[in-house]
Amino acid sequence: MWAEKDIDRILVTEKEIENKAKELGAIITEDYKKMGSAPLLVGLLRGSVPFFTELAKNIDLDIEYDFMDVSSYVGRHSTGEIRIIKDLDTAVSGRDILLVEDIVDTGKTIQSVIELLYHRGASSVKIVTLLDKPSGRVNHLKADYIGFEVGNEFVIGFGMDFNQKYRCLPFIGVLKPECYQDKE
Numbered sequence: 001m002w003a004e005k006d007i008d009r010i011l012v013t014e015k016e017i018e019n020k021a022k023e024l025g026a027i028i029t030e031d032y033k034k035m036g037s038a039p040l041l042v043g044l045l046r047g048s049v050p051f052f053t054e055l056a057k058n059i060d061l062d063i064e065y066d067f068m069d070v071s072s073y074v075g076r077h078s079t080g081e082i083r084i085i086k087d088l089d090t091a092v093s094g095r096d097i098l099l100v101e102d103i104v105d106t107g108k109t110i111q112s113v114i115e116l117l118y119h120r121g122a123s124s125v126k127i128v129t130l131l132d133k134p135s136g137r138v139n140h141l142k143a144d145y146i147g148f149e150v151g152n153e154f155v156i157g158f159g160m161d162f163n164q165k166y167r168c169l170p171f172i173g174v175l176k177p178e179c180y181q182d183k184e
């Protein structure tokens with residue numbers, strides 16, 4: 001495998017991600033059935049795409065989906081305000097939204113998106129994330145559905161990148177420090 005030399009260790013395997021998506025899909029299905037609603041699934045580009053597709057097929061409800069691309073960073077610094085790079089095509093007023101993320105780190109990006117969607121009249125906004133990195137959090141944000149918790153390390157694969165590389169790896173791994181040192 002081309003990236004083997006760059007990977008320190010595998011944190012979550014493809015099979016474990018598949019099983020987790022099934023587990024989360026079943027829980028989400030039950031929760032929204034109880035609410036009597038089918039959510040609008042909103043994926044945040046680009047990192048959420050592999051998890052989004054894995055999860056969506058395991059939600060047994062008449063869902064619709066859409067994507068958004070936002071950035072809260074100028075260079076390497078978070079501004080706390082989001083810039084919309086690609087907006088939703090779907091009106092969210094009166095809808096129950098389920099935001100799909102690859103990883104929640106500081107929590108700033110997702111917090112800003114939640115505020116934007118409520119501002120636009122969404123009835124409810126919940127978050128499902130493949131990974132949670134609570135050590136990075138700078139606010140009180142808590143995802144409603146979490147796949148796996150990770151420590152304070154930089155992870156790649158299954159949608160997550162370093163300088164746009166490694167997104168297509170079928171597992172989640174930790175990058176060797178020499179692969180990002182001097183390249184940030």
Ligand code: IMP
Nearest residue numbers: 103104105106107108109154155160161
């Ligand atoms: P935050 O929660 O606003 O800090 O930003 C979350 C976004 O930062 C995620 O959607 C990822 O794109 C990126 N990110 C945070 N931690 C990592 C990581 O360990 N690997 C890859 N991307 C990360």
